[in-house]
Amino acid sequence: MSTNTNSLDDLKSAAVDGGEVPKESQTTYTPFFKRVLAQKQGKIGLVLTIIVLLLAFCGPLLLPWATGNTATEFVAKPFSPHGLFGSDNLGRDVLSRFFAGGLTLIVYSVLATALGMILGAIIGMLAAYVGGTFDAIVMRLNDVILAVPQLVFALLAITVLGPQGWVLVTVIGVTHAPRIARVARSATLGVITEDYILAAEMYAMPRWKVLLRELLPNITGPLSVEAGLRLTYSIGYIASLSFLGLGLQPPAADWGLMINENRIALSIQPWGVLLPVIAIALLTIGTNLLADSFARATASTSVEA
Amino acid sequence: MTTETTTVRHDDANLPNEKIVLRVTDLKIATNAGDEILHGVNFALSRGEILGLVGESGSGKTTAGLACMGHFREGLKFASGSVSLWPRGDDTAVEVVELDEVAVRSLRGSRIAYIPQDPALSLNPAMRVGEQIREVLDIHKFGSSEAERSERVAAVLVDVGLSGDKAYQKRWPHQLSGGQQQRIGIAMAFAMYPDVLILDEPTTGLDVSTQAVVLDTIRQMTVANNVAGLYITHDLAVIKDISDRVAVMLRGDLVEEGPVESVLQDPQHEYTKMLMSAVPDLAGRKTIGEGAAAEPEPESKATHILVSDKEPKSEDSSEAAQALGSADSAGGAAASASAPLLQVTDVALAYGKAQILDGINLTLEPGDCTLLLGESGSGKTTLSRCVAGLNDDYSGAVALRGTELAKSTRKRTNGQRVGIQYVFQSPFSSLNPRRSIGQSLTVPLEMSGEGTAASRKAKVEEALDSVRLGRSFYHRRPGDLSGGERQRAAIARALVNEPSVLVCDEITSALDVSVQASIIGLLRALRKEHQLAMLFVTHNIALSRHIADNLAVLNKGKIVDYGPTAQVLENPQHEYTRTLIADVPKF
Amino acid sequence: MFAKVIGRRLILSAFILLAVSLIVFGATLLLPGDAARAILGQQATPERIAALNEQLGLNQPAWQRYFSWLGGLFVGDFGTSTASGGSVAELLGDRVGNSFILMAAAAIISVPLGIGLGVYQALHRGGRRDQAMTGLSLVFAAMPEFVIGIGLIAIFATSVFQILPAVTLAPPGEPVWGRPEQLILPTLTLILVVTPYIVRMMRATMIEVLDSGFVEMARLKGVPETRVIMRHAVPHALGPVAQVVAIQLAWLAGGVVVVEFLFRYPGLGQALIDAVTYRDVQVVQAISMLVAAVYVVVNLAADIVGILTNPKLRSAA
Amino acid sequence: ACGTATGSSLDAGKPVKGGTLRAGVTGGNAADTIDAHIPVNSGDIARTVNLYNCLLSRTDDYKIQPELAESFEPNGDATVWTATIREGAKFSDGRDITPDDVVFSFERINDPDDPKAAAASFTMLDKVVATGKRTVEFRLSEPNGLLNDSVSEYTTGIVPSDYDPKNPVCSGPFKLKSHDPGQSTVMERNDYYWRKDGGFLDEAAILNFNDSDALINALLSSQVDAIAQIPLALVEVIGADERMNILNSKTGMWLPFTMRVDRPPFDDVRVRQAFRLVVDRDQMIEQVLSGFGTVGNDMFGPLSENFPDFPQRKQDIPKAKKLLAEAGYPDGLEVELVTAPIQSGVVEAAQVFAQQAAEAGIRVKIRKVDATTFFGDEYLSWDFAQDFWYTRDFLPQCVSCSMDESPFNETHWDDADFTKIVQKARGIPDSADRKNLEHEAQKVLYDEGGYIIWGYANQVDAYQKYVGGLVPNATGRPLSGWRLDRVWIGKV
Ligand SMILES: Nc1ncnc2c1ncn2[C@@H]1O[C@H](COP(=O)(O)OP(=O)(O)OP(=O)(O)O)[C@@H](O)[C@H]1O
Ligand SMILES: Nc1ncnc2c1ncn2[C@@H]1O[C@H](COP(=O)(O)OP(=O)(O)OP(=O)(O)O)[C@@H](O)[C@H]1O
Ligand SMILES: [Mg+2]
Numbered sequence A: 001m002s003t004n005t006n007s008l009d010d011l012k013s014a015a016v017d018g019g020e021v022p023k024e025s026q027t028t029y030t031p032f033f034k035r036v037l038a039q040k041q042g043k044i045g046l047v048l049t050i051i052v053l054l055l056a057f058c059g060p061l062l063l064p065w066a067t068g069n070t071a072t073e074f075v076a077k078p079f080s081p082h083g084l085f086g087s088d089n090l091g092r093d094v095l096s097r098f099f100a101g102g103l104t105l106i107v108y109s110v111l112a113t114a115l116g117m118i119l120g121a122i123i124g125m126l127a128a129y130v131g132g133t134f135d136a137i138v139m140r141l142n143d144v145i146l147a148v149p150q151l152v153f154a155l156l157a158i159t160v161l162g163p164q165g166w167v168l169v170t171v172i173g174v175t176h177a178p179r180i181a182r183v184a185r186s187a188t189l190g191v192i193t194e195d196y197i198l199a200a201e202m203y204a205m206p207r208w209k210v211l212l213r214e215l216l217p218n219i220t221g222p223l224s225v226e227a228g229l230r231l232t233y234s235i236g237y238i239a240s241l242s243f244l245g246l247g248l249q250p251p252a253a254d255w256g257l258m259i260n261e262n263r264i265a266l267s268i269q270p271w272g273v274l275l276p277v278i279a280i281a282l283l284t285i286g287t288n289l290l291a292d293s294f295a296r297a298t299a300s301t302s303v304e305a
Numbered sequence B: 001m002t003t004e005t006t007t008v009r010h011d012d013a014n015l016p017n018e019k020i021v022l023r024v025t026d027l028k029i030a031t032n033a034g035d036e037i038l039h040g041v042n043f044a045l046s047r048g049e050i051l052g053l054v055g056e057s058g059s060g061k062t063t064a065g066l067a068c069m070g071h072f073r074e075g076l077k078f079a080s081g082s083v084s085l086w087p088r089g090d091d092t093a094v095e096v097v098e099l100d101e102v103a104v105r106s107l108r109g110s111r112i113a114y115i116p117q118d119p120a121l122s123l124n125p126a127m128r129v130g131e132q133i134r135e136v137l138d139i140h141k142f143g144s145s146e147a148e149r150s151e152r153v154a155a156v157l158v159d160v161g162l163s164g165d166k167a168y169q170k171r172w173p174h175q176l177s178g179g180q181q182q183r184i185g186i187a188m189a190f191a192m193y194p195d196v197l198i199l200d201e202p203t204t205g206l207d208v209s210t211q212a213v214v215l216d217t218i219r220q221m222t223v224a225n226n227v228a229g230l231y232i233t234h235d236l237a238v239i240k241d242i243s244d245r246v247a248v249m250l251r252g253d254l255v256e257e258g259p260v261e262s263v264l265q266d267p268q269h270e271y272t273k274m275l276m277s278a279v280p281d282l283a284g285r286k287t288i289g290e291g292a293a294a295e296p297e298p299e300s301k302a303t304h305i306l307v308s309d310k311e312p313k314s315e316d317s318s319e320a321a322q323a324l325g326s327a328d329s330a331g332g333a334a335a336s337a338s339a340p341l342l343q344v345t346d347v348a349l350a351y352g353k354a355q356i357l358d359g360i361n362l363t364l365e366p367g368d369c370t371l372l373l374g375e376s377g378s379g380k381t382t383l384s385r386c387v388a389g390l391n392d393d394y395s396g397a398v399a400l401r402g403t404e405l406a407k408s409t410r411k412r413t414n415g416q417r418v419g420i421q422y423v424f425q426s427p428f429s430s431l432n433p434r435r436s437i438g439q440s441l442t443v444p445l446e447m448s449g450e451g452t453a454a455s456r457k458a459k460v461e462e463a464l465d466s467v468r469l470g471r472s473f474y475h476r477r478p479g480d481l482s483g484g485e486r487q488r489a490a491i492a493r494a495l496v497n498e499p500s501v502l503v504c505d506e507i508t509s510a511l512d513v514s515v516q517a518s519i520i521g522l523l524r525a526l527r528k529e530h531q532l533a534m535l536f537v538t539h540n541i542a543l544s545r546h547i548a549d550n551l552a553v554l555n556k557g558k559i560v561d562y563g564p565t566a567q568v569l570e571n572p573q574h575e576y577t578r579t580l581i582a583d584v585p586k587f
Numbered sequence C: 001m002f003a004k005v006i007g008r009r010l011i012l013s014a015f016i017l018l019a020v021s022l023i024v025f026g027a028t029l030l031l032p033g034d035a036a037r038a039i040l041g042q043q044a045t046p047e048r049i050a051a052l053n054e055q056l057g058l059n060q061p062a063w064q065r066y067f068s069w070l071g072g073l074f075v076g077d078f079g080t081s082t083a084s085g086g087s088v089a090e091l092l093g094d095r096v097g098n099s100f101i102l103m104a105a106a107a108i109i110s111v112p113l114g115i116g117l118g119v120y121q122a123l124h125r126g127g128r129r130d131q132a133m134t135g136l137s138l139v140f141a142a143m144p145e146f147v148i149g150i151g152l153i154a155i156f157a158t159s160v161f162q163i164l165p166a167v168t169l170a171p172p173g174e175p176v177w178g179r180p181e182q183l184i185l186p187t188l189t190l191i192l193v194v195t196p197y198i199v200r201m202m203r204a205t206m207i208e209v210l211d212s213g214f215v216e217m218a219r220l221k222g223v224p225e226t227r228v229i230m231r232h233a234v235p236h237a238l239g240p241v242a243q244v245v246a247i248q249l250a251w252l253a254g255g256v257v258v259v260e261f262l263f264r265y266p267g268l269g270q271a272l273i274d275a276v277t278y279r280d281v282q283v284v285q286a287i288s289m290l291v292a293a294v295y296v297v298v299n300l301a302a303d304i305v306g307i308l309t310n311p312k313l314r315s316a317a
Numbered sequence D: 001a002c003g004t005a006t007g008s009s010l011d012a013g014k015p016v017k018g019g020t021l022r023a024g025v026t027g028g029n030a031a032d033t034i035d036a037h038i039p040v041n042s043g044d045i046a047r048t049v050n051l052y053n054c055l056l057s058r059t060d061d062y063k064i065q066p067e068l069a070e071s072f073e074p075n076g077d078a079t080v081w082t083a084t085i086r087e088g089a090k091f092s093d094g095r096d097i098t099p100d101d102v103v104f105s106f107e108r109i110n111d112p113d114d115p116k117a118a119a120a121s122f123t124m125l126d127k128v129v130a131t132g133k134r135t136v137e138f139r140l141s142e143p144n145g146l147l148n149d150s151v152s153e154y155t156t157g158i159v160p161s162d163y164d165p166k167n168p169v170c171s172g173p174f175k176l177k178s179h180d181p182g183q184s185t186v187m188e189r190n191d192y193y194w195r196k197d198g199g200f201l202d203e204a205a206i207l208n209f210n211d212s213d214a215l216i217n218a219l220l221s222s223q224v225d226a227i228a229q230i231p232l233a234l235v236e237v238i239g240a241d242e243r244m245n246i247l248n249s250k251t252g253m254w255l256p257f258t259m260r261v262d263r264p265p266f267d268d269v270r271v272r273q274a275f276r277l278v279v280d281r282d283q284m285i286e287q288v289l290s291g292f293g294t295v296g297n298d299m300f301g302p303l304s305e306n307f308p309d310f311p312q313r314k315q316d317i318p319k320a321k322k323l324l325a326e327a328g329y330p331d332g333l334e335v336e337l338v339t340a341p342i343q344s345g346v347v348e349a350a351q352v353f354a355q356q357a358a359e360a361g362i363r364v365k366i367r368k369v370d371a372t373t374f375f376g377d378e379y380l381s382w383d384f385a386q387d388f389w390y391t392r393d394f395l396p397q398c399v400s401c402s403m404d405e406s407p408f409n410e411t412h413w414d415d416a417d418f419t420k421i422v423q424k425a426r427g428i429p430d431s432a433d434r435k436n437l438e439h440e441a442q443k444v445l446y447d448e449g450g451y452i453i454w455g456y457a458n459q460v461d462a463y464q465k466y467v468g469g470l471v472p473n474a475t476g477r478p479l480s481g482w483r484l485d486r487v488w489i490g491k492v
């Protein structure tokens, strides 16, 4: 069963992740970003992502200049149509809070993704490289973790440890890891049979060097696709948790939290919800488009115009 | 391609005549982006005759063949020209490329049939083989009754030499061997008694013996059914064997066309001549790869003394001494003086129940080249990897200069590792695509801990020179290199450490004949220059006279014939060797 | 051989569930504050806590509770809800049904829809409609489910049109499907979340299959296009797509939490959030196990589909 | 339509008998109870109030009134109180309510093995003795002039001596029909109830909702007739709906900040004073309560007869800064404020406070925990946190939260003099007689106490116009203190 079920497993992880399984070898090397940008999706994705990133990073600086308010200042009665986008559940200016609210979301999701990528890549590469029982054990443990939905994990962890930033980052990173490990493992398995790995072995290259120098560069394709996707998911999860009231806590200006706090007045004061919703949507769409064009860029040497 | 290429024609059989069934005139095909793939191809197929279409990979053979069926692959489109077909019992020709969907579909599979290159990929894996043949008959409404069709399925299966019974028809494609699968493909093609047959390299990927059977089947079926065939291949020997006429393609143009004998014996076009000279022949009448070794611009004529003559004595004996400990050093040195350079004794290996290697004995003296011959799956790669220390599951011994080697290369001493170098079969996978040629070639030096960065670079550049690549390749990546260039780089990597034994595992089988010839030439030159001993693994027996002093024939894990090349070829001891030699298409 | 493969898978599934039960039990042990405290809130005096703990049987050691719980699972007894004192199975009975309806409705619509759209796109690949649909599916695949849900609420229930109910309100005793209009938005949200993945996978595999030698061969045999697609191409794409469908269904089991929260849908997700809040450990454990079981079952089903659509695996395994 | 409910009876017309009222309430879970003595959440309270009657109760303007007891009088030194049971009072099964039932009820509340919610107020209760056909004596171990207050709490319902909490026989205006924890409770009229001026409804249903969002939607789609406690920010929007009435009740409900006076930095009275001075109380009312509340003066029990009129404390940043500097914090200080969603407005108040305090250089780090954690092990020991209380009179409130042995002494206020004053005042049954003592205690708390009481939140409910009989009620309990026996369903 080992062979066929494993191939099904690998198919599975390939499937979720966009369907196009890029294999990095026998390809002409053109700068990766050039290939990403050669695609319409890549361009749109990059533009969207950059817009939201700019907003998130410069928003806090823009605050006093753009709205004249700080994000925590009370400017009106709750839910009144004050200013451009009205006021929120405590009478704070929606626009100011929107400006101030993107940074943490983005920083946390990048950190969570990075953590997951590092853990997952190490686990997956080691499992494939070492093989045998180790591989089997690691992959079965993976299965176990996969069987518990990420959100349930997060729910428990946050209740146990409290809704702090590091808890969010850790729990999302750690639950990403097995999924990334799968991708890393199957990508490694695809590369590990290549003769250049065998050549490195033949010259008795230290094993960590084989992993780092020969294997890693050749699975950056699938890994970068995965990173893009996981980033999208991280943003989604952190926002979802905030939305459930389990993410960042007040008085932080945070897009997910804004949605949670103002949702009750969606019909009378929609901006408090819609502005962050739109921003989150644009960001996730942007990162997803980018991830998708990563996939294409790694899958092919030449790129359709 | 702006300049018009004219085809060299050896006779006028191509002119309109009543035997012609399919005629391609001035066919041009372009990609959707507008690049022309075929630049105006003319040829004709006559009943009962096979036209061989040869040319290097990418020259447009498949494209031309599919155009005859009115089929263009995704991304390609018909540009201009005509494809006329005279179906049996019909006086007027139909213009295949002008027909509508339905009409062209009714021709395909019934009037013009296709036999694909890879039967494993072309048979629907989720459909029983009988059903797949039956499908053709159903679609084209063969006969008048169900029973008649069933009968035809069984009959055509028998025709191609398979069993026609129901149980056989119920098999899945994966339950058949490659040769059987290909015969199913042939059966499918002949089921409707077509007028024209397009065969796209139907024997590539089959071993010589299976190839012989399949070619036989094809020949019989064409004659029996009086079909016109287009046989696409890049193997001139096969062409000579099977076709009546031959057309040579070069980058989308037909450069030469005529009866097989006259084209092959008296090639006119430069390209045909070049092609002819590169084909290895079993008789060894010519020297392939002569001069080809120096073919890519030999940038500098700098000397490249990579392996000094004294090397085996000084360096390796000191290494051996290191390995054995100083007390043993005298004995080690003594052993190395008398023992053969490389000795393989009683090597055996089994994966589970399958005995892959069984009691292998080989010796190799300095400067010797032994050709290890065997069909696919006979254990050639396994054996050569045992020698190189890449496979440590074997029993028996591999000794270098009398010192028995550890089984895994990681456990061997530096000197032992350096002594035996291995060149991989596929140049496309043996170099890390993410690292430059220079970086990859430095690895052996780095791992043996030799010299400074600068001295390593110098050595790598020397090695690049010695394989006639030149220093400019130092910073290039494998992706930018052609297959031949990559294989040269891989050979250079094996040479940087100045080995005494080179193990080459089918290093030319992934390459075109002309490139293969140049690599063979290079190896010959290197052998002379560096006194290299070589274990050359291949399944192509025709190469034997061109490179090897000794020949070992491996069959099912055992060496069945072993001796000087000429002796084995002329006086084979084992039945297997004899059939092998007999099955090779004579060129 | 087939039976053996499935047998191995089953054993593996059992192992996974066992391991999950350990993890879940361990994790719930860590939940701060106990059920008694959670129930009593501000009025949690030590005496009342002790009395309640006694009553709830929380005084035994952890391992003893684990084994009696595990033993219970085998006979379908999920234990007693610490919060209500009632049987967990009874407590969750309706909820499971409600969540199941939501998921089933979403699955029944999105699976064929996704497969159909994927095939359509693969056949028209590169065309303008393909590009538009690829873009759209990327957009929907990207957005978190609550974003889609809020968008739908804003459009159909509150801000733009007021044609559909924004929340689910089943009066006591009346089943959720008694008011189908309340199911529309939650189901639609789930469909929009799930379908894009299926579409994309179907498109990708179909393209691969359409490029394969045997499809070209079928065309060169003169097989009509519809037959090429239905008989030769689609069956091959189903195996891999089944895997994605499985993952999506498994996701539904967990991801439904957010959607249920958003639409006030009285399903398992809601129950889970409540149970965590009130430290109703037994209920948290039961729901986690249920979700894990869904994961295991749909994966098993997908593997079976994969094997059935691939004669190589079916006959040789 | 907003404001007080004066017009409601007009809308609903004259009282009519019959019909079912469906009342929605947020919260509720699998642990919901129908036990008379252990109510926890709003739904529990609604059930207790309607299923059980106490000896005394509170009027809509928070005066004590007799219920099952015709009278409840102390002896001279307030060590013995005598209750006389109302003539003809009956349980829902038609049995008379006897002194033995009263004795049983209080013994059940005070059960040392399983003390009920109200037990904390009866620590001095020595014995309850049936002394006559209709009289019961409450004998105390020390004087308590406020026993009538404790007995008027809804947690002291009278139950029969064969009480089965799973299948209760009731003494209130309703009896139980069905109970589905966390979902719904249906009660039907108790025809044996002694009060004859109400009892219009045939049935009343309490429906649980997960949060106010769903609650409001249910009201707007007429799935319920009345809902308890709506988000104050939405009052105007809901009020604008022609079909709806708003029931806006001024109450003595308070959502204080609690500073532990025995721990730094709040062990320094100047810090406490500074914290009280940074609060802009008007803004608090405006932002947190959307204007639906009354400004507080760091004093609880606003509806007490002896409530003092100390000068209203106002935001005074310079003075606060000065006090902080004197206390050793010239550059301000950082504090952690623990908050939890224990009542609507609490988390919001924390955020507004944090913002206001920043002006005086106080950096407030808000730590939001869930309600379970808040009431967990660390409850009552947070340095700086929040809480909420329903309407109480001053002295009973002191007993609950401001004395050494108070069960909920969240500020850890332990002042011997203060305790002595309160003890003394407590022994005096007549409120006019203890006025000076109370003022003395109040002054201490006003100057030095650990509470920041910035305001009293209104209780705002909403109901369909066809519902009659709902009047503003000061207890802090929603929907007229849950007195559903006065409610009727009028003509639509
Ligand atoms: N779908 C396509 N789109 C664009 N270019 C194509 C396509 N198919 C083939 N080509 C190009 O057309 C040329 C001829 O291809 P073709 O497959 O006919 O070569 P071939 O002679 O059959 O080669 P081989 O021996 O490798 O089978 C090649 O250069 C190839 O890159
Ligand atoms: N790791 C392995 N496990 C099990 N069987 C193996 C393994 N590697 C090779 N074999 C089997 O050993 C036999 C010999 O393989 P080997 O690669 O040495 O053949 P070869 O002569 O090099 O063939 P080719 O010409 O195709 O390269 C084959 O039947 C192959 O299936
Ligand atoms: Mg071809």
Ligand SMILES: [Mg+2]
Pocket: B380, B381, B382, B425, B505, B506
């Ligand atoms: Mg081989």
Ligand code: NI
Pocket: A001, A002, A003, A004, C317
């Ligand atoms: Ni297996």
